[in-house]
Amino acid sequence: MNRHRFADSAALHAAAAQRIAALAAASIAARGAFHIALSGGNTPRGLHAQLATLADIDWPAWHIWFGDERCVPPDHPDSNYHMARETLLDRVPIPAAHIHPMIPNAQITPPEAARAYARQLREQAPQHHARPALDLILLGLGPDGHTASLFPGTSILDDREHDVAEVYVARLSAWRVSLTYPVIENARDVLFLVDGSGKADILHRLEHGPAEGATPLPVERLKPRAGYEWYIAEPAPPPPAP
Numbered sequence: 001m002n003r004h005r006f007a008d009s010a011a012l013h014a015a016a017a018q019r020i021a022a023l024a025a026a027s028i029a030a031r032g033a034f035h036i037a038l039s040g041g042n043t044p045r046g047l048h049a050q051l052a053t054l055a056d057i058d059w060p061a062w063h064i065w066f067g068d069e070r071c072v073p074p075d076h077p078d079s080n081y082h083m084a085r086e087t088l089l090d091r092v093p094i095p096a097a098h099i100h101p102m103i104p105n106a107q108i109t110p111p112e113a114a115r116a117y118a119r120q121l122r123e124q125a126p127q128h129h130a131r132p133a134l135d136l137i138l139l140g141l142g143p144d145g146h147t148a149s150l151f152p153g154t155s156i157l158d159d160r161e162h163d164v165a166e167v168y169v170a171r172l173s174a175w176r177v178s179l180t181y182p183v184i185e186n187a188r189d190v191l192f193l194v195d196g197s198g199k200a201d202i203l204h205r206l207e208h209g210p211a212e213g214a215t216p217l218p219v220e221r222l223k224p225r226a227g228y229e230w231y232i233a234e235p236a237p238p239p240p241a242p
Contacts, residue, residue: 003207003230009046009195012233016193017050019229020136021057023189027135028061035125037065037137037179038088039148040080043193044138048088059092065125067137068149068178069102071110071166079103100124102164102177110166110175117177118164128186132163137179137187141194145202145217149178152218156180181222190224196234203232 006012024034038044051057066080074081081101089099102117121132139147149167150156156167156178163183168175184190196203202217210220222228 002227003232005232005234007233009043009233012193012195012231013046013050016047016191016231017054019191019231020047020051020138021054023136024057024062027188028058031126031135033061033063033126034058034136035063035065035134037067037134037187038080038084039067039138039140039193040069040083041140043140043195045083045087047138047193048084052088052091057092059094060098062094063098063100063125064089064094065100065121065134066102067139067184068176069113071103071113071175071177073106074101074103110177113177114162114164114166118162121163121183131186132183134183134187136189136191137184139184139190139192141192141199141202141219143199143202145219147192147219147222148184149176150181150218150222152215157218157221184222185224187224187226189226190222190228192228192230192232194230194232196232203234 004015006015027034064084069080070078072078076082081103100120103113108116125132125134127133141147144152146152149169151167151169154167154169156165159165159180160182162180164177165180166175166177194203206219210216
């Protein structure tokens with residue numbers, strides 16, 4: 001596990017933006033395009049803002065995918081696509097045809113969205129061993145060990161047939177659509193962005209291993225072909241009281 005630790009979120013975002021820009025440049029030089037899946041949540045907001053300020057990025061060669069999405073309309077405040085539009089996509093010259101929202105309209109059902117996205121990936125993304133092979137997938141980490149919409153106790157964890165699947169998350173009373181393990185594992189690079197506040201226990205477990213007999217967390221079941229990098233904002237603990 002390749003870990004990069006930072007004192008705060010600003011330092012994490014700046015370093016991750018530089019790393020992504022370097023991966024993009026290498027991908028474009030080698031293959032003429034850069035296919036990246038963005039993650040949701042709050043942590044990527046600052047990263048997107050940093051990316052939008054960088055010079056010398058060949059934005060027209062970027063292709064934007066998403067790792068997962070809430071089943072809400074694309075203009076909904078909870079939409080990952082909506083967040084990405086506000087923080088990055090409306091600020092850089094990526095062609096509209098290169099941007100692929102998982103939920104393109106309010107009428108599509110979760111199964112329809114999953115099937116349509118899988119078809120887009122097969123038709124428009126790079127392939128490796130008969131699976132979509134994105135150049136980079138960005139992921140977050142939940143305190144319960146979920147990443148993308150691979151939540152504990154959900155059926156998607158055992159789905160190795162489909163590239164994209166719908167999943168009902170009972171504790172959230174919500175449907176989501178997500179890339180499955182095979183597509184995440186098939187990416188050229190996988191980069192986790194983690195605000196370490198409140199996640200010390202799970203980060204410790206990921207570094208040192210679970211207790212004997214513990215059920216693997218969703219993130220622990222992920223085995224990318226290229227390994228993965230962790231960018232972690234981990235503020236120093238306060239000094240002991242005198």
